[in-house]
Amino acid sequence: MGRIKFGTSGWRGILCEDFIFENVKVVTQAIADHLREAGEAEKGLVIGYDARFMGERFAHEAARVLAGAGIPSFVCNRDTPTPVIAFEILRRATAGGINFTASHNPPEYNGLKFSPSWGGPALPETTLDIEKRANAMLGHICYKEMPLDQAVRAGLVEEIEPKPAYFEAIRKLVNLKAIADSGLVVAVNPLYGTARGYLDTLLQEVGVKVVTMNDHRDPYFGGLPPEPSQSHIPDFIKLVAGNPEIRLGLATDGDADRYGIVDGDGTFIEANYVLALLFDYLLRHGKTGNAARSVATSHFIDAVARHHGVKVLETPVGFKFIGEFIRDDKILIGGEESAGLTVRGHVPDKDGILACLLVAEMVAVEGKSMKDLLCDLYDRVGEFYTRRDNVKLSPELEMSFAEKLATPPKELAGKKIAEVITLDGSKFLFDDGTWVLFRKSGTEPVVRVYGEANTEAELDRLMKAAAQFIGV
Structure with missing residues (x-):
């Protein structure tokens, strides 16, 4: 059974492989435990889903687990936009929301996105805590489930219409x-x-x-x-x-x-x-x-x-x-x-x-x-032209890539590098205001190369130089 890993916007996986009911229930319980420790569980959670396969079922299974933990949930009555779910979290002042969505990913994917009480995507310290709790419970029955009709009668599940x-x-x-x-x-x-x-x-x-x-x-x-x-x-x-x-x-x-x-x-x-x-x-x-x-x-x-x-x-x-x-x-x-x-x-x-x-x-x-x-x-x-290229790395290039970024050059494409920004990846900011950014994928041997220049021809030259710097 694969481990739970949250990306930039939630945990995503392929349906019937790692995105399965059992894992969804474990992650839901991890969220419940996280909120209970934070003292926010009694505020409840908004639950929504997108138009993918089994969205309603995943939402209802999450509601049953939350009900088993004594946590109320407000379940959207149809597939619902992510920003609408965020708005409803704020409007109802809940502890947050669980949204079953894989956003723009292909149809074989689904995902679970947790948003805290302030309505935005959960920050890394929050998702790391949920990951840790979920992975410790994988393979174990660590949750209680309440039948949905019973949860509704008990006031722990309410269907909502967030559109108006x-x-x-x-x-x-x-x-x-x-x-x-x-x-x-x-x-x-x-x-x-x-x-x-x-x-x-x-x-x-x-x-x-x-x-x-x-x-x-x-x-x-x-x-x-x-x-x-x-x-x-x-x-x-x-x-x-x-x-x-x-x-x-x-x-x-x-x-x-x-x-x-x-x-x-x-x-x-x-x-x-x-x-x-x-x-x-x-x-x-x-x-x-x-x-x-x-x-x-x-x-x-x-x-x-x-x-x-x-x-x-x-x-x-x-x-x-x-x-x-x-x-x-x-x-x-x-x-x-x-x-x-x-x-x-x-x-x-x-x-x-x-x-x-x-x-x-x-x-x-x-x-x-x-x-x-x-x-x-x-x-x-002024004019700006921007592009992103995905550069696949051989095993040899993958080993040498980090070392190259650790000792960046003084210039690239004949341009002097005025500053190296390491906020996320390595961004070479040139003295004329143009730039190139290298971001290594965390899941595959790919470097995402972003570049910007003031003409399309200059952008082409910059992107070719960036690829040569990587070694391709």
């Missing part, structure tokens, strides 16, 4: 009326996931014309991972490009915590650009505050911050670190290159629904396409 309260909160954060008044026609693609009936409905309620696709539940996600990246949504890009009436395409991933934006001509707009555009838009329209981004995210947003006289805070990879800044009201907006984003006054977790709606508001209010808005911003702060 979340909708009310979103209406305060987004100018939906401006979107409707602009006459903007929007395409929406929830990728068969949890945003069905959320993103489309919020727009339709105010009279926005919405064209939807992939808006039914499909645990296979149409045969592709439910990730709204350019390579995974060709049908959506074709729909938007082929319909002259549609001015904007909005997509979300399987649990609606990530977003994908398609301009009216079918151009996919990278998350790095979206983050910078939205930060600039919010600051130009009366909002104030700093921003936060992960170490792997473009410095485009840094240029926006300098232009407006504010700051950008850099975090390790993992939205939980950005969530801390939102929790503590230290930033206006936080985001990462992998399409996670949230804003002040909202949940300290990624919200793809909110991100899509803010983009729609920006396009509606500015009366320009995403490409035109990007060109305008380039004119004010």
Whole structure:
């Protein structure tokens, strides 16, 4: 039996291999024990799940284990977006939440994500404690289970509908009326996931014309991972490009915590650009505050911050670190290159629904396409081009890679290295503001290489030099 290991956003595994009922029950008991020791168990937990196979069953099994431990749970009545679960944790002031989701991973995966009482993804010290407790119990019957009907009668399990309260909160954060008044026609693609009936409905309620696709539940996600990246949504890009009436395409991933934006001509707009555009838009329209981004995210947003006289805070990879800044009201907006984003006054977790709606508001209010808005911003702060390559390592290169990073060179690609940032991986920051980041995978012999330059040609040259530095 494999050991339980939490990654950047929970424990994930392949269904019927390591993600099985027995392991789910053990991890649930570990969470119960963690909360009991912290003195928070009586507050209960929100339990949710995404559109994957067996989501309801996993949620109900977790509720039965919690009930056996005397801990109340509030179980969502259908597959529910991750940000909605985070919002419900805060609204009900529970001890946290258990969310059965593998987010944008392929359909054979499922996962268990624990969020503490502050609503963001659990920090490493919390997940390490849960891991330790769970692994000590693997192979043993260490929990009690209460039949679900008995738990309901005892008041330990309650079915909930979290949508109305979340909708009310979103209406305060987004100018939906401006979107409707602009006459903007929007395409929406929830990728068969949890945003069905959320993103489309919020727009339709105010009279926005919405064209939807992939808006039914499909645990296979149409045969592709439910990730709204350019390579995974060709049908959506074709729909938007082929319909002259549609001015904007909005997509979300399987649990609606990530977003994908398609301009009216079918151009996919990278998350790095979206983050910078939205930060600039919010600051130009009366909002104030700093921003936060992960170490792997473009410095485009840094240029926006300098232009407006504010700051950008850099975090390790993992939205939980950005969530801390939102929790503590230290930033206006936080985001990462992998399409996670949230804003002040909202949940300290990624919200793809909110991100899509803010983009729609920006396009509606500015009366320009995403490409035109990007060109305008380039004119004010300069151009940025960012890329990530995955470099596979031979056994020999894997052995030598750590040693190379331990003694970094003075220059790379003919550029002087001004600073080496080791917040998460090794980031070589050059004296001209360009950079390259090396992050070794914790599970496979792969180095993720991120780079940024001011022209595409310069980026190509930098990425080739980075690969040569590794030895490939």
